[in-house]
Amino acid sequence: MNYEKCNEVVTRDSKVYPEFARIPYYPLAIKEGRGAIIEDMDGNKYIDMLSSASSLNTGHCHPRIIKAIEKQINSFISYTAAYTYSEPLVALGEELCKITPGNYEKRVVFGLSGSDANDGMIKMVRAYTNRTKIVSFIGSYHGSTYGSMSLSAISLNMRRKIGPLLSDIIHIKYPHCYRCSFEKDEVNCNLECLNDFRDSLNTYLPPEEIAAIVMEPIAGDAGLIVPPHRYVKELYKICKENGILFVSEEVQQGFGRTGSWFCIEHFGVEPDIVVMGKSMASGVPLSAIVARKEITDSLGPPAHLFTMSGNALSCAASLETINVIRDEGLLARSTELGNYAKKRFEELKEKYEIIGDVRGKGLSIGVDLVKNRKTKEGNKDAAAKICYRCWQKGVIVIFLASGVLRIQPPLVISKEELDKAIDVIEESIIEYMSGEISDSVLAVAKGW
Numbered sequence: 477m478n479y480e481k482c483n484e485v486v487t488r489d490s491k492v493y494p495e496f497a498r499i500p501y502y503p504l505a506i507k508e509g510r511g512a513i514i515e516d517m518d519g520n521k522y523i524d525m526l527s528s529a530s531s532l533n534t535g536h537c538h539p540r541i542i543k544a545i546e547k548q549i550n551s552f553i554s555y556t557a558a559y560t561y562s563e564p565l566v567a568l569g570e571e572l573c574k575i576t577p578g579n580y581e582k583r584v585v586f587g588l589s590g591s592d593a594n595d596g597m598i599k600m601v602r603a604y605t606n607r608t609k610i611v612s613f614i615g616s617y618h619g620s621t622y623g624s625m626s627l628s629a630i631s632l633n634m635r636r637k638i639g640p641l642l643s644d645i646i647h648i649k650y651p652h653c654y655r656c657s658f659e660k661d662e663v664n665c666n667l668e669c670l671n672d673f674r675d676s677l678n679t680y681l682p683p684e685e686i687a688a689i690v691m692e693p694i695a696g697d698a699g700l701i702v703p704p705h706r707y708v709k710e711l712y713k714i715c716k717e718n719g720i721l722f723v724s725e726e727v728q729q730g731f732g733r734t735g736s737w738f739c740i741e742h743f744g745v746e747p748d749i750v751v752m753g754k755s756m757a758s759g760v761p762l763s764a765i766v767a768r769k770e771i772t773d774s775l776g777p778p779a780h781l782f783t784m785s786g787n788a789l790s791c792a793a794s795l796e797t798i799n800v801i802r803d804e805g806l807l808a809r810s811t812e813l814g815n816y817a818k819k820r821f822e823e824l825k826e827k828y829e830i831i832g833d834v835r836g837k838g839l840s841i842g843v844d845l846v847k848n849r850k851t852k853e854g855n856k857d858a859a860a861k862i863c864y865r866c867w868q869k870g871v872i873v874i875f876l877a878s879g880v881l882r883i884q885p886p887l888v889i890s891k892e893e894l895d896k897a898i899d900v901i902e903e904s905i906i907e908y909m910s911g912e913i914s915d916s917v918l919a920v921a922k923g924w
């Protein structure tokens with residue numbers, strides 16, 4: 477493969493773009509994308525198993541979404557919703573109220589990134605409850621603004637040298653059954669991890685001071701961890717018993733990724749707030765906070781707005797994204813292809829010791845690579861080498877946490893493309909195990 481043009485972009489990039497703004501895996505510079513296929517600057521083609529970090533659920537350049545964007549551009553691109561009104565914003569707000577879980581009167585606040593949506597959410601939960609403390613989870617990534625970074629607990633470099641961050645954010649352990657801290661399994665588990673949290677509420681963390689618990693219903697960047705159904709139910713119950721708001725953070729798992737509009741729907745609880753972003757406008761910047769009306773009523777104007785919030789272009793793209801997901805049955809497709817992919821990875825797990833766990837919902841799947849099945853110690857080097865080899869072989873996949881392959885292709889991926897990508901992942905695993913991938917890769921594919 478020739479990477480001349482890609483390498484040239486990478487060299488120029490190093491002179492303008494700071495290292496701290498990227499998590500490196502391989503020198504991919506994109507020229508174009510269609511569906512689940514990316515072409516780089518040198519004409520090399522790849523199957524996309526990452527969907528731009530789960531922000532292209534409808535795939536690259538969906539013709540209907542391009543058409544909707546073109547139509548909007550030809551009338552007006554943006555006029556600030558801070559001072560004026562726009563029909564696309566209203567229409568999208570109406571749609572989002574319909575598709576988000578929660579049978580109550582809602583309001584929708586727009587932004588441009590998952591990060592800013594989390595900041596807006598923090599303002600709302602504090603204002604509404606008149607409480608300051610917020611509980612989130614260790615390992616979580618909620619964004620790069622001060623508020624969302626304060627909620628996050630994934631990387632020391634994100635917190636070094638920049639403090640103080642927001643105070644009164646409490647981080648608890650995400651329920652991770654594969655690496656259960658209490659060494660329980662499904663049969664003998666009594667939700668000891670949740671009892672740990674209950675202990676906190678009885679000893680040093682007054683529940684009446686907690687404004688909200690912010691939970692990703694699948695912990696994305698923490699390693700695609702699926703919590704037990706009853707954990708979410710019980711945590712929700714604790715919230716309701718103590719006047720604590722339950723926030724479903726759906727920036728990564730929302731908009732069809734897991735086979736439902738929002739991942740929390742799998743758990744049968746009704747969140748007070750849903751935070752979303754990434755895929756909602758198929759790559760055009762847009763985020764939203766959908767909340768109970770009484771929660772949004774607790775802030776006065778102009779408590780949370782950006783000049784470009786809910787701009788007409790993003791809203792038009794998002795409305796058509798919703799139509800495409802509906803018309804092409806992408807929720808059912810995510811479930812169907814997700815079950816199929818999981819089955820294939822389970823088969824690989826039977827064959828290769830290095831795969832310790834396969835988990836996920838719909839097309840949001842984590843393949844956990846381990847050094848040893850007994851200790852379950854993550855195998856980050858293996859993950860880095862395998863992802864790099866996949867890139868060389870024409871498949872875009874990255875790893876998270878201590879060595880979890882992130883499998884999140886566009887929901888429009890064909891079964892043939894999915895099969896081919898999994899075949900390439902298998903080949904790369906085999907080549908890793910036979911020592912064919914050099915250590916020099918580790919200097920490039922650094923990951924998180």
Ligand SMILES: Cc1ncc(COP(=O)(O)O)c(C=O)c1O
Pocket residue numbers: 529588589590591592617618619620692696697725726727728729753754
């Ligand atoms: C769960 C989650 N929340 C928030 C964010 C931040 O979103 P953005 O990068 O659009 O600010 C991300 C991004 O990776 C995410 O995965």
